[in-house]
Amino acid sequence: MKFYNNLRRWLILAFAFLYLSNYFINSSHIKVLYSIVLLLVILQAIPDLPKTNLKVSLSLFIIGGVFLYVNNISLNGWLSAIAKNAGLITLFITVPLLGLPFFYENYQEELKKIAGKHMTNVCLFCLLTAVVTHILGVIISIGCIPIVYELFNRNARLYKAEKLFLAALVQGYMTTGFWSPAWASTAIVTHELQISWLRIIPFGILLTTISISLTLLFIYIKVKRNPQLYQNLSPQPSLQINWRYVFTLITLITSLILIIMLFNYFTGWSILAIIPVVACIYPLVTAVVQKKLPQYKKGLGFYYDEKLFKTKNEVVLFTAAGFLGKSLELSNVSQAIPQLLPSFLTNYPVLMIFFLMAIMLLISLTGIHPVVTGSALVGSLTPLSLGLSPLTFALTILAGWAISILVSPFSAVNLVMSGLTSMPSWDISLKINGRFGVFMLFIISGIIALLSNIF
Numbered sequence: 001m002k003f004y005n006n007l008r009r010w011l012i013l014a015f016a017f018l019y020l021s022n023y024f025i026n027s028s029h030i031k032v033l034y035s036i037v038l039l040l041v042i043l044q045a046i047p048d049l050p051k052t053n054l055k056v057s058l059s060l061f062i063i064g065g066v067f068l069y070v071n072n073i074s075l076n077g078w079l080s081a082i083a084k085n086a087g088l089i090t091l092f093i094t095v096p097l098l099g100l101p102f103f104y105e106n107y108q109e110e111l112k113k114i115a116g117k118h119m120t121n122v123c124l125f126c127l128l129t130a131v132v133t134h135i136l137g138v139i140i141s142i143g144c145i146p147i148v149y150e151l152f153n154r155n156a157r158l159y160k161a162e163k164l165f166l167a168a169l170v171q172g173y174m175t176t177g178f179w180s181p182a183w184a185s186t187a188i189v190t191h192e193l194q195i196s197w198l199r200i201i202p203f204g205i206l207l208t209t210i211s212i213s214l215t216l217l218f219i220y221i222k223v224k225r226n227p228q229l230y231q232n233l234s235p236q237p238s239l240q241i242n243w244r245y246v247f248t249l250i251t252l253i254t255s256l257i258l259i260i261m262l263f264n265y266f267t268g269w270s271i272l273a274i275i276p277v278v279a280c281i282y283p284l285v286t287a288v289v290q291k292k293l294p295q296y297k298k299g300l301g302f303y304y305d306e307k308l309f310k311t312k313n314e315v316v317l318f319t320a321a322g323f324l325g326k327s328l329e330l331s332n333v334s335q336a337i338p339q340l341l342p343s344f345l346t347n348y349p350v351l352m353i354f355f356l357m358a359i360m361l362l363i364s365l366t367g368i369h370p371v372v373t374g375s376a377l378v379g380s381l382t383p384l385s386l387g388l389s390p391l392t393f394a395l396t397i398l399a400g401w402a403i404s405i406l407v408s409p410f411s412a413v414n415l416v417m418s419g420l421t422s423m424p425s426w427d428i429s430l431k432i433n434g435r436f437g438v439f440m441l442f443i444i445s446g447i448i449a450l451l452s453n454i455f
Contacts, residue, residue, distance in 0.1 A: 001074065005309075008041070008044050008045075008309070009304060009308045011040055011041050011044070012041055012093060012308050012311070012315070013093075013308070014037055015034050015037040015038050015041055015089070015093075016089075016090045016093045016094060016276065017214060018030055018033055018034035018037060019034050019083075019086045019087065019089075019090045020090060020273065020276050020277070022034060022095065023087070023269075023270075023272075024275045027193040028278060030146065031079075031083065031340065032076075032079060033082070034083065034086060035079040035082050035083040035086070036079070038082060038083055038086060038089070038319065039079075039322055040308065040315055041315060042082075042315070042319055045312040045313075045316050046058075046316060047317060049312070049313060049316060050060075050313065052147075052367050052410060053313050053316065053317060056317065056320070056367065056369070056372070057245070057316050057317055057320040057366055058320075060253075060320035060321060060323060060372065061320050061323055061324075062080060063324055063327075064320075064323045064326070064327035064328070065323075065327070067327040067328060067330075068081060068327045068330065068331065069332040069369035070331070071331040071332075072329065073327075073330050073331070077094055077330050080326060080330075081322070081330065082322075082323055082441065083084075083322075083324030084319075084323060084325060084326040085217070085318045085319060085321060085322030085375065086302070086322075087191060087270065087272030087273070088184055088187050088188060088191075088272065088318050088322070088371075089186065089315050089318050089319060090272065090276050091182075091184070091187050091275050091276060092184065092270075092311055092314050092315065093231070093276075093278065093308070093311055093315070094279040095140075095141060095182045095275065095277065095279060095281040095305060096140075096143065096303055096307040096311075097280065098140060098182065098256065098275075098278070098279045098282065098283070098284055099139060099140035099257075100283035100287075100296060100299040100303070101252050101282070101283050101286040101290075101292075102136070102139070102140065102249070102252060102293040102302070103286070103295070103299060104119055104286070104287065104290060104295040104296070104299075105245060105248070105295075106245075107245045107246070107248065108151055108251070109151075109245075109247045109414040110241055110242050110243075110430055111128075111132055111151060111246075111249075112151045112152065112155075113239045113240075113241045114128070114241060114246070115128055115152060115155050117237065117239040117241065119422055120154070120232055120234065121159075121232050122159050122161045122164060122219065122223050122230045122232075123216060123219060123220050123223060124168075125155060125156070125159060125165070125213070126161070126164055126165065126168035126216065126219050127168075127212075127216055128152075128215070129152055129165060129168040129169055129172060129174030130168040130169070130171060130175075130188070131172065131212065132148055132151075132172075133148045133168075133169050133172035133173050134172045134173070134175050134176055134208060134212065134348060135143075135174035135253060136148065136253075137150075137172070137173045137175075137180065138176050138179075138180040138181075138182065138253075138257070139180075139182065139253060139257075139332075141176070141180070141182040141183065141254060142173075142412050142413060142416060144173065145169070145170075145173060145179055145416050145417065145420075146416065146420060147411060147418050148169055149169065149417070149421075150166065152169075153165065153420075159230055159231050159232075160230055161223075161230050161231075163432055164219050164222065164223075164230075164247070166417065166421065166428060167215065167219065167413075167432050167436070168216075168219065168391070169173040169417075170406060170414070170417060170428065170432070170433055171211070171212075171215045171406065171436060172212060172215070173413055174211070174402050174403065174406040174413075175207070175208040175211045175212060175402070176208075176402075176403060176404060177209075177398060177399075177401055177402030178203075178204035178205075178207040178208050178398055178399065178402060179200050179201050179203070179204020179205060179208070179398070180204075180433050181197060181260055181271055181274070181275055182275070183398075183401075184314075184318065184371055184374075185371075185374055185397060185398050185401040185402070186200065186271065186398065187272050187275070187371070188272050188374060188375060188378055188397070189378060189394040189398060189445070190270070190271045190373075191270050191272050192378045192379060193378065193390045193393065194390075195385070195390055195391060195394050196251055196264060197260075197261075197264050198261060198264055198265060199270050199391060200395075200398070201261075203204060203395055203435050203451060204398070205389075206211055206451075207395075207399065207447065208443065209276045210443070210447065211355075211440065211444075212283045214436075214439075214440070214443065215373050215436070218436060220302050223449040224341065230368035237299050238264075248290075250403035251324060253423055254279070256282060258343070259278055259282060260274055260278055260346055262452050263277070263278065280383075283296060283299070284296060296303075298444070302361075307432040309323065314371075317369055317371060317372070318371055320370040320372075321369075321371050321375045321376070322375060324372070324376070325375045325376055325379040325380070326379075328376070328380060329379060329380075341355070341386070342355075344388075345386075346385075346386060347387065348387075348443055349387055349388060349449045349452060350446060350449035352386055352387060353388070353392070353396045353445045353448050353449055354390060354441065354442070354445035356377060356386075356396050356397070356400060357396060357399060357400035357403065357444070357445060358398075358400075358441060359373065359400075359436070360373045360374065360377070360400035360401060360404045361403055361404045361407060361408075361441065363404075364404035364407070364410070364411070365407070365408055367408075367410040368387075369410075369411075370400070370401040370404045370405060370408075373404075374400075374401050376395055377395075378397060379398060381393075388452065389452060391452075392448060392449075392452040393394075394450070395448050395451070396448055399444045399448065403437050403440055403441055403444070406429070406433050406437045406440075407430065407433060407437035407438075408429060409424075409425040409428075409429045409430065410425070411429070414428050414429040441443060
């Protein structure tokens with residue numbers, strides 16, 4: 001069993017290495033090879049999938065396979081369909097490495113001390129929660145959720161504001177989807193629409209600022225209506241904060257984002273290549289500079305033993321979504337999809353934006369991951385045919401994806417939160433965040449439409 005598990009790990013790593021190598025070499029032979037390796041990874045992972053993911057993934061493979069078979073697509077076409085989302089899968093495999101430097105020391109403990117020393121009321125506490133979740137989420141994606149929860153959940157109980165805390169945490173994480181390079185949505189829209197990630201950043205940060213502000217506004221209104229339900233705390237001046245750790249954490253985050261931006265600006269590489277390259281180099285460089293090589297080796301061991309296997313669900317789902325998208329393209333079915341959209345929407349960009357985002361949200365409620373609908377929309381629709389610019393279309397997909405993750409009971413963030421809190425995932429997704437998600441659907445649609453007129 002140990003040999004078999006190690007073989008599975010090495011196949012995953014071999015696939016990522018082959019894809020990344022071929023990005024720079026561009027060899028048809030290597031492409032066929034990594035397609036075959038990916039197929040082996042999928043075949044080994046399918047028996048271990050949860051029932052929902054298994055049903056969705058197999059359905060996508062079967063539907064795509066029928067289209068390819070009926071249209072007599074060649075073997076190379078089948079392999080290209082399997083490897084359609086190869087770059088996205090490589091990104092997802094390597095993203096956990098970006099988080100290694102943030103565990104060389106217990107930097108998170110200092111954030112907890114800041115909350116205890118300076119955050120005396122619920123609104124300030126929720127602001128800190130949302131901002132910290134966003135900043136960490138941009139780098140380590142879903143991995144920030146258990147970290148922030150463990151850091152601040154005791155404080156939330158002291159405030160008697162557990163539900164407000166969960167709202168600030170999940171909604172803060174949702175905002176990372178507006179621009180984080182670690183999100184699959186960012187990789188898809190920048191790669192497929194040929195839009196530089198640097199163009200996304202300012203709009204993503206603007207949407208983030210608006211979203212977190214609205215989160216705090218909703219929380220403020222709830223506290224104002226029922227102040228007796230919540231407890232203000234006295235500051236703890238005796239707590240000693242190690243500001244060196246705080247500044248180190250800020251430096252790590254800033255330098256990582258800056259490095260990705262510099263790669264994007266000077267190389268012209270796709271974000272699908274930049275993130276894996278940076279993920280392989282950055283943790284080692286920071287370990288050498290900080291003299292943390294033992295911690296780096298320990299982190300690599302944890303990544304190899306634990307993280308690689310945990311990527312199997314997403315690897316299969318991303319492959320299945322790409323397989324269906326490519327099969328629709330090869331069989332020319334994708335050309336008919338735009339005709340299914342109501343034609344009058346092209347004259348009203350705000351309605352088109354809302355319609356596309358609403359489709360993603362509604363489908364996500366059935367348990368289908370936004371990667372499926374997002375990939376299908378980006379792969380089959382031409383922005384100009386919708387009356388939208390490529391940038392507007394990209395922001396629409398990013399926002400729709402993020403809001404879908406927030407509201408869907410089946411999303412990873414809500415399932416993780418369910419495991420941490422022992423609450424049903426639909427209580428977190430629909431009861432705590434549902435109204436906010438629907439409200440954001442309207443607000444973000446208007447903002448993106450307004451931005452499209454200005455820029």
